[in-house]
Amino acid sequence: MNTHHSPWVLAAALLLALPATAQQSPAAPAMARAAAPAPAGLYQALGEKPGIARLMDDFVDRAVQDPRIGAHFKDTKPAALKESLTDQICQISGGPCQYEGADMKSAHADMDITKGHFNALVEVLQAAMHAQGIPFAQQNRLLALLAPMHRDIITQR
DSSP states (O other), X not given: OOOOOOHHHHHHGGGGOOOTTOOOOSSOOOHHHHSOOOOTTHHHHTTHHHHHHHHHHHHHHHHHHOTTTGGGGTTOOHHHHHHHHHHHHHHHTTOSXXXXXXXXXXXXXXXXXXXXXHHHHHHHHHHHHHHTTOOHHHHHHXXXXXXXXXXXXXXXX
């Protein structure tokens, strides 16, 4: 585990703790409005949609098994969650996908997510990115896009 990340990078990945049911919401997705524009080439650096799908497969598998955060995924439909996350990361990284899930505030409202859960999730995401061979600089580029969403995700202050 690389511990040289600044706090804003650690704040970035809580977005990925999507609702356990991974169901779509009729609410307009606020995700696209919240994220900064994707850095040029990030989608390609992540391996385009196939690479992002592999990353999200690895990430979800790790998250549901992690003793610190696995309980948040007890009602998860892993395949649906992986698909939703793939579309979300594809879209925010500059790819052609369209995320149609719930906005982050609604999605996490009843999940009792603490800063500790958030940090654990970031560690899981970083481990998955490392395992998938995503270079550190590209990891930080992705996490920086996710960072603004942490305010809507941590529900226990």
